[in-house]
Amino acid sequence: MLEVRGLSAAYGKAQVLFELDFVAHAGEVLALLGRNGAGKSTALKRIMGLLPPRTGEIRFGGARIDALPPFRIARLGLGYVPEERRIFTDLSVRENLEVGRQPPRDGAAHWTPDRLFELFPNLGRMQDRLGGRMSGGEQQMLAVARTLMGNPRAILLDEPAEGLAPIVVEQVALAIRELKAQGLCVLLCEQNLHFARQLADRACLLEQGRIRASGTLEAVESLYAMV
Amino acid sequence: MTVLSVRALAKSYGGVHALRGVSFGVAAGELVALIGPNGAGKTTCFDVLNGQSAADAGAVELDGRSLLGLTPRQIWRLGVGRTFQITATFGSMTVRENVQTALLSRQRRLWSLISLAAHACVDDADALLARVGILEQAHRPCAVLAYGDLKRVELAMALANQPRLLLMDEPTAGMAPGERGELMRLAAGLAREDGTAVLFTEHDMEVVFTHADRVLVLAEGELIAQGRPDVVRADARVREVYLGGGDA
Amino acid sequence: MTAASVLLQFLNGLASASSLFLVAAGLSLIFGVTRIVNFAHGSLFMLGMYAAVALAPYVGFWWSVPLAALAVGALGAVLEALLLRRLYAAPELLQLLATFALVLIIKDFALWAWGPEDLLGPRAPGLEGAVAIAGSRFPEYDVFLIACGPIVLAALWQLLRRTRWGTLVRAATQDRDMANALGVDQRHLFGSVFALGALLAGLGGALQIPREPATLAIDLQVISDAFVVVVVGGLGSIPGAFLAALLIGEIKAFCIGLGFSEFTLAVEFVVMAIVLVLRPWGLLGQMPAPVRGAGAHEPAFALPSRGALQALVAVALALCVVPLLSGGYTLVLLTDILLFALFAVSLHFLMGPGGMLSFGHAAYFGLGAYGAGLLLLKAETSMGLALLAAPLFAVFAAVVFGWFCVRLSGVYLAMLTLAFAQITWSVVYQWDAFTGGSNGLIGIWPAGWLSGKTAYYYVTLATSLAGIAAMWRVLYAPFGYALRAGRDSPLRADAIGIDVRAQQWAGFVFAGLFAGIAGALYAFSKGSISPEALAVPRSVDGLVMVLLGGLHTLTGPVWGAALFTWLQDSVARGFDYWRAVIGAVILLLVIAVPGGLGSILRARSSR
Known part of the structure; x- marks a missing residue:
């Protein structure tokens, strides 16, 4: 589904990603593990076209996307949920969803606000609330729901559990599992092992911009703990 | 010896009670964790302690001196150091210059137009950098530092004032597990050496239960539990509102 | 009524x-x-x-x-x-x-x-x-x-x-x-x-x-009004703009109706200053999202190398011998370049290390110029005293205006500096009896011993170089570090006991002082001054100089001032549409060399 070959990136003169290679398939959760500054968020932004192209080849559903602007990539069915959530705080829940809306897509679930309110019942209870008046956990749900409005075939999730109370983290994990069951491809950036353990089928360990190890979560996990 | 003492602290914003009658103390050399769900009042509590917002009622004392009504700068002079959740350092300066600026501020020399800042307090700055373990990066600009190292720069800057109390807002956010333990051990060691009281907020329960001497749990503006980590962990109310059913 | x-x-x-x-x-x-x-x-x-x-x-x-x-x-x-x-x-x-x-x-x-x-x-x-x-x-x-x-x-x-x-x-x-x-x-x-x-x-x-x-002339008039309305209403808020337009429209109408029409130019800016101090983000505006690590992109600046210092001394010495080789027009142009370099460096001091974007820096330049003229013509002081005391006019204004300005940041601060400059301009423009109104002041000639072009060139050279050196030096002193600290991270600066506002205020006054000195030099070099000396286009001239040279280099503003002054001087002479040419040059530079001339020099030297 998502294929990354030789991906590099740099801020100014400082190179932050070196030749990343990985593949994520439909219906699976691939975790990118690593501490802050290891390059996880940069990799996601780079895939999403939010950072200027450097080198490497990114294919999504077979098509090259590495030279496309973000909105084109999103319209191909790749969704992105950033680390800071980036809810539109002046817009209501419904309006936030409207921004993410795209036409139905072949080979992907067709999401409507009502279907999303079934997946995230507490969002359904606050449809007119402004994004800025929601708690961190609610914003996280909205960020995921907003991306689903684009009927994506794959989503990039950047640390969805960061800063949330353990009890809310469980709800987020539940929702991600549900999406996976529906056949979505999920690329999950995570530094929290405990959370990744609940969800990931496979993992890559990122260290200083390089993939240090990849494979099953158990194999990668032991290396990560030693960092 | 109690360094920080907070009694019946209350604060509300537009009808919402962010803090209602919170009381606790932190002793010299002690590490105390303040945890709770988002919106429980942790941020408000920190803001009141360091003078960014005013309390409605209650008392906050550092070594017996009231901190209420003082500006952040006055509170800093009395000996309260801070680190931030998202590191805040001076990006256009080198690591050493960051610490030198803090030292110059402590000596009230930042109005000097004559002396060369780059030559001021070099030894003291290097001693602090050595304590937090980044002396070898002293000449590097902060803008290019790794995240974990920035946290250390912040710690060195906070220590430049020889604080009685260190406030750390989510000190390990954004770090790898191994690194988290390392930073907390460093902070704990420094605190014990200097007899500094440490109060920190944290979302990583592993860090909290490994490194804190005591844990305070805030929920909806009230302190619902406090005590030794194992006691708090087993508390039924804490599991219900914060830790959840799973193994946290 | x-x-x-x-x-x-x-x-x-x-x-x-x-x-x-x-x-x-x-x-x-x-x-x-x-x-x-x-x-x-x-x-x-x-x-x-x-x-x-x-x-x-x-x-x-x-x-x-x-x-x-x-x-x-x-x-x-x-x-x-x-x-x-x-x-x-x-x-x-x-x-x-x-x-x-x-x-x-x-x-x-x-x-x-x-x-x-x-x-x-x-x-x-x-x-x-x-x-x-x-x-x-x-x-x-x-x-x-x-x-x-x-x-x-x-x-x-x-x-x-x-x-x-x-x-x-x-x-x-x-x-x-x-x-x-x-x-x-x-x-x-x-x-x-x-x-x-x-x-x-x-x-x-x-x-x-x-x-x-x-x-x-309506373009700048309308844009000033619109700035005021938008800033008073809150940037980005349409209902805010409506409310503010009503407020300003009414206040102006009543000023005219009550017979205070001479205040209309200033009154809207006074309203804006009051609103911004009470509600810094405007009537219906919201606090802008914090800028992520504003200082993070600033290069660290190290002490200059011996080679760089030697090069600067060589340039200064070369400037000293120019009068021996050349005269007349070259000296007049160089005098202009030197005093504008001083002006540009003072603006850079404010915007770069100080982190305070100013759209009204000409106010301090102009007040220095008018100070010199007024002292000489109205107070009948000697030329020397007029030259020395004139910058105090600028300092006084910077003390008052700066107090308000350091309460804001970013675009809002820039708008407020523009507002204060416009107030100053309108007072000078309308106070015929004292400032000569739109005609300005004439007959501000230097005393006999300085009336020659060469002598005046040396005075300007010495004063400008000393001023520029003083500002650069201060940036390497603890005070300069405190300024940069406040720009890089106000949060951290506050947490290590730096009084960011006070330091910025002092920085604002410091920059105003040197702009005032440049203005006083300007007045005596031209012999006359008009309100143009402190109008918005002059402020923009300063910005163009700084940006031509590059905001991230210390010496950039000097090269920028030289190029801009020369360009203006040579293009303006022979061509009716010289403004459009300067505009085109700016566009070209902004798009092709966004880092300024200084960045080219630096790239060369680092190779």
Whole structure:
């Protein structure tokens, strides 16, 4: 589904990603593990076209996307949920969803606000609330729901559990599992092992911009703990 | 010896009670964790302690001196150091210059137009950098530092004032597990050496239960539990509102 | 004042509020989405006026208005596609500079197309008469204008709240990258927003032609008014712009009605200063999202190398021997360059390390110049004393204005500096008896021993070099570090006991002092001064100098001042449309060399 070959990136003169290679398939959760500054968020932004192209080849559903602007990539069915959530705080829940809306897509679930309110019942209870008046956990749900409005075939999730109370983290994990069951491809950036353990089928360990190890979560996990 | 003492602290914003009658103390050399769900009042509590917002009622004392009504700068002079959740350092300066600026501020020399800042307090700055373990990066600009190292720069800057109390807002956010333990051990060691009281907020329960001497749990503006980590962990109310059913 | 005349003034205020609102709403909309403060918005208004006046004889007034508005809207779309699109990721300052370049180009285009004379427009057919209100006659056309404001507000409100386009615009206003990542095509969105904003400006201009003639000077006048309205209302808030337009429109109307018309220029800026101090983000504005690590992109600056110091000394020595080799014109030009270099370095001190963007730095330059003139002519002091004491005028103003300014940051601070500069300008411009009004002061010649070009060149050389050296030196002192600390991270600076506002205030005054010295030198070198010495274009000259040289280098502003002064001097002599040429050069530089000349030198030397 998502294929990354030789991906590099740099801020100014400082190179932050070196030749990343990985593949994520439909219906699976691939975790990118690593501490802050290891390059996880940069990799996601780079895939999403939010950072200027450097080198490497990114294919999504077979098509090259590495030279496309973000909105084109999103319209191909790749969704992105950033680390800071980036809810539109002046817009209501419904309006936030409207921004993410795209036409139905072949080979992907067709999401409507009502279907999303079934997946995230507490969002359904606050449809007119402004994004800025929601708690961190609610914003996280909205960020995921907003991306689903684009009927994506794959989503990039950047640390969805960061800063949330353990009890809310469980709800987020539940929702991600549900999406996976529906056949979505999920690329999950995570530094929290405990959370990744609940969800990931496979993992890559990122260290200083390089993939240090990849494979099953158990194999990668032991290396990560030693960092 | 109690360094920080907070009694019946209350604060509300537009009808919402962010803090209602919170009381606790932190002793010299002690590490105390303040945890709770988002919106429980942790941020408000920190803001009141360091003078960014005013309390409605209650008392906050550092070594017996009231901190209420003082500006952040006055509170800093009395000996309260801070680190931030998202590191805040001076990006256009080198690591050493960051610490030198803090030292110059402590000596009230930042109005000097004559002396060369780059030559001021070099030894003291290097001693602090050595304590937090980044002396070898002293000449590097902060803008290019790794995240974990920035946290250390912040710690060195906070220590430049020889604080009685260190406030750390989510000190390990954004770090790898191994690194988290390392930073907390460093902070704990420094605190014990200097007899500094440490109060920190944290979302990583592993860090909290490994490194804190005591844990305070805030929920909806009230302190619902406090005590030794194992006691708090087993508390039924804490599991219900914060830790959840799973193994946290 | 009778009740009837109060009512009449009130209605007058409403009528002028309408056209203010049209311009301000467009400016606010464009800023909200693109984060670009469009300096050329007043020029679009002016084009709307000229276009309507030109079209009216052929199609009649009522067709000329929508056609002119559409034409200006289409021009807006073209400008967005050709120019602004390249600037969205550029630093704020370059964006402002690029739109100011448009001001210069559009002004010269209008000069070329319609000539320098004011053009009177037709009256509105069907609305030529007046209605009787409380015994007085009130023009029918003004009643129509009063209705226009709320109609446009309601239409914009519906558009933004009820349509998908509006939802996307509001989303992009807040976080355009996120909207982009959700599949929103920014190019169409930004292009349409810019076109709509331009259309509103053009409409505002076209609707104004029955009331006043089209003139070339209206661009800066309108943009200053619109800035005030937008900042008072809150950047990006359309209802805020409406409220502020009413407020300003009424206050101005009553000032005229009460017979204080000489205060109208200043009064709106006083209102703005008060609002900004009480509500820093405007009446209905919100605190802008914190800028992520503003200082993070600033290069660390190390102590200069021995080689660099030697090169600077060599340049200084070369400047000392110039009079031995050359005279006349070269010395006059070099004198200008030196004092403008001092001015530019003081502005750089404020904007670069100080982190305070100023659009009104000429106020301090001009006050230094007027201080010198007034001391010499009115107080009849000696030239030496006048030169020494003149900068105190600038210092006094910087102390007062700076106190307000350091309470704000970013674009808001820049707007406030502009406001104070405009107040200063309007006082100087209108106080005929004391400052000579629009004619300025003449006969400010240096004392006998300095009257020669060579002698005055040496005085300027010594003073400028000493001033520049002093500012550079202070940046390496603890004070300079404290300033940079406050810019890089106000949060951290506060947490290590730095009084950021006090340090910034002192920095503001320090920069004002040296600008004042440059102004005093200027007054004696020219022998006369006019209000132009402290008008907005002079402030922009300073910004252009700093940006030409590059904000991130210490010596950049000096090279920038040299190039700009030389360019202005050589181009302005032989060509009517020299402003457009300077505008084109700015655009070229902003797009091709965004780091300034200094960045080229640095890239060379680091190779």
